[in-house]
Amino acid sequence: MIELIPAIGRYVRQWVDSLGSHAQFAARIGAAALRPPFRPRRSVEAMYDSGVLSVVIICVSGFAVGMVLGLLFYLSLSRFGSQEVLGAIVGIALVRELAPVFTALLVTGRAGSAVTAEIGTMVVTEELDGLRMLSIDPVHFVVLPKSMALLFVMPILTAFFALFGIAGAYVAGCIVLGVDGGTFVTSLIDAVDFENDIMGCFLKSVIFGSLLGLVATYRGYHCEPTSRGVSSATTQTVVVASVSVLIFDYFITALWGF
Amino acid sequence: MRATKLPAMDSMPTADNSASVTLQNVSLSFGERLVFQDLDCIFHAGEISVLAGPSGCGKSSLLRLLGGLLQPQSGGIQVSGQEVVGVKKQSLRQIRKQVGMMFQNGALLSSMSIFENLALPLREQREMDEEGIRKKVSNQLVSVGLGDAEELLPGQLSGGMVKRAALARALISDPEILLCDEPFSGLDPVSVRRIEELLVGLNQDRGMTILLTSHHVPSTRRMADHVVFLIDGGAVIGTPEELMEHPDERVSSFWEELRSYVPSATARGGASPSSAAQSGVVAQGGAE
Numbered sequence: 209m210i211e212l213i214p215a216i217g218r219y220v221r222q223w224v225d226s227l228g229s230h231a232q233f234a235a236r237i238g239a240a241a242l243r244p245p246f247r248p249r250r251s252v253e254a255m256y257d258s259g260v261l262s263v264v265i266i267c268v269s270g271f272a273v274g275m276v277l278g279l280l281f282y283l284s285l286s287r288f289g290s291q292e293v294l295g296a297i298v299g300i301a302l303v304r305e306l307a308p309v310f311t312a313l314l315v316t317g318r319a320g321s322a323v324t325a326e327i328g329t330m331v332v333t334e335e336l337d338g339l340r341m342l343s344i345d346p347v348h349f350v351v352l353p354k355s356m357a358l359l360f361v362m363p364i365l366t367a368f369f370a371l372f373g374i375a376g377a378y379v380a381g382c383i384v385l386g387v388d389g390g391t392f393v394t395s396l397i398d399a400v401d402f403e404n405d406i407m408g409c410f411l412k413s414v415i416f417g418s419l420l421g422l423v424a425t426y427r428g429y430h431c432e433p434t435s436r437g438v439s440s441a442t443t444q445t446v447v448v449a450s451v452s453v454l455i456f457d458y459f460i461t462a463l464w465g466f
Numbered sequence: 467m468r469a470t471k472l473p474a475m476d477s478m479p480t481a482d483n484s485a486s487v488t489l490q491n492v493s494l495s496f497g498e499r500l501v502f503q504d505l506d507c508i509f510h511a512g513e514i515s516v517l518a519g520p521s522g523c524g525k526s527s528l529l530r531l532l533g534g535l536l537q538p539q540s541g542g543i544q545v546s547g548q549e550v551v552g553v554k555k556q557s558l559r560q561i562r563k564q565v566g567m568m569f570q571n572g573a574l575l576s577s578m579s580i581f582e583n584l585a586l587p588l589r590e591q592r593e594m595d596e597e598g599i600r601k602k603v604s605n606q607l608v609s610v611g612l613g614d615a616e617e618l619l620p621g622q623l624s625g626g627m628v629k630r631a632a633l634a635r636a637l638i639s640d641p642e643i644l645l646c647d648e649p650f651s652g653l654d655p656v657s658v659r660r661i662e663e664l665l666v667g668l669n670q671d672r673g674m675t676i677l678l679t680s681h682h683v684p685s686t687r688r689m690a691d692h693v694v695f696l697i698d699g700g701a702v703i704g705t706p707e708e709l710m711e712h713p714d715e716r717v718s719s720f721w722e723e724l725r726s727y728v729p730s731a732t733a734r735g736g737a738s739p740s741s742a743a744q745s746g747v748v749a750q751g752g753a754e
Binding site: 245311333334335338339340341342343344345 | 530533534535555559560562563565566567569570571573574575576585590591592635636639736
């Protein structure tokens with residue numbers, strides 16, 4: 209038992225080191241964001257890679273999740289004869305919780321891992337060293353556009369997820385199961401509050417986007433310059449970002465809107 | 467270990483004002499693996515120096531130290547009189563403007579065309595207009611024989627073309643010093659000769675200081691003003707012929723290939739002193 213203490217100590221020290229290193233890297237990205245030249249073209253390209261290419265998966269997933277919610281809540285509510293609040297319950301569940309979290313997890317798997325793999329491969333092929341030798345800061349040139357892209361596309365994708373989720377719930381509840389469409393929409397509009405629900409959703413998506421941007425670029429930038437290192441960094445991005453999203457979600461939910 | 471001086475070697479570089487790159491008591495290790503210990507070395511301006519030695523001896527690490535991509539545990543490195551070790555990033559960027567580096571695998575940005583790869587550092591410097599950049603990049607690509615490859619991506623080029631594109635990018639900002647990491651690896655003899663000619667031309671026409679790592683003994687023989695053979699954390703310095711006679715078998719055996727190698731001429735265009743007397747042999751059998 210006593211021999212566990214140094215092992216725990218080492219683990220805690222590594223964790224604190226890693227936290228400090230992430231914070232330092234975040235500060236470097238922040239400083240780079242304020243320093244010209246600004247690179248709108250690279251940022252747009254990164255947004256296309258992370259955002260536009262994720263739209264289909266987000267919309268399809270949102271619609272499917274919405275249909276499941278519509279079906280599940282209809283079955284539960286019909287026991288009490290309260291089907292008319294289906295729109296309200298689906299809306300609150302999606303906007304407050306499911307849309308930002310599901311979107312963050314999906315973007316982590318699709319775009320976050322791709323960002324880590326791309327930057328990691330640039331480490332392996334010495335492209336980042338090549339930039340340094342050209343007096344170009346790789347954080348400014350490579351990391352900043354990609355992390356900013358994840359930050360900006362996350363709220364937009366979250367909105368897509370919520371809209372398609374509501375559409376899915378409408379299809380399942382109103383078209384398939386026969387709930388009145390007008391009642392569904394009215395209860396949805398009455399229940400979803402702009403300040404608490406929609407702004408809370410926006411805040412979560414911005415925090416998740418910046419979190420994913422930091423984790424994905426940090427892991428790629430600091431990966432071991434081998435194919436195994438890139439693979440490991442990509443896995444770490446998915447695990448660390450997903451767990452962080454879920455943990456941060458609890459704290460934001462606890463602090464916002466209650 | 468310090469650089470070992472060969473007996474009866476007149477061309478041994480010594481510190482003076484023309485020194486372009488100087489390493490003083492440089493020690494480097496990766497974890498417990500010692501790469502250099504108290505290494506002293508001087509590379510004079512306007513010379514071609516080849517870093518040779520067995521795999522893992524630290525040739526590429528030495529180039530990375532000179533480019534400021536690695537920091538030694540101790541010691542000092544001066545490039546054109548400016549300290550590279552422990553300086554701020556801004557100073558390092560200024561020093562790097564005088565140093566071009568050609569990486570072993572090119573290190574070209576894979577998502578950009580060859581033209582964009584070369585134009586990037588010029589655009590970042592913001593000292594030329596777009597028309598000037600276009601002209602300079604095109605001229606640079608023509609000079610390395612890639613005039614028709616402007617719009618291709620690095621992944622669409624052959625190994626030799628990637629090396630030449632990497633060389634063109636390293637030279638685009640007109641550096642005083644060129645560092646080349648294994649410029650001949652994986653190339654056919656014709657491509658090797660082409661890269662050799664480009665490097666020697668740069669040295670002769672522009673007086674550029676060139677440091678390159680290589681396992682390619684014939685090229686080293688043809689090009690090098692002197693060879694820095696890295697071994698046991700230190701260096702042995704001399705010409706290939708001198709190193710061939712070195713008492714340490716690990717050094718001399720590296721150059722064994724030269725015993726059967728008789729060059730017709732150095733890559734610099736004239737007959738080398740040692741080969742001049744043997745030119746008849748070349749006429750009979752060829753050098754390689």
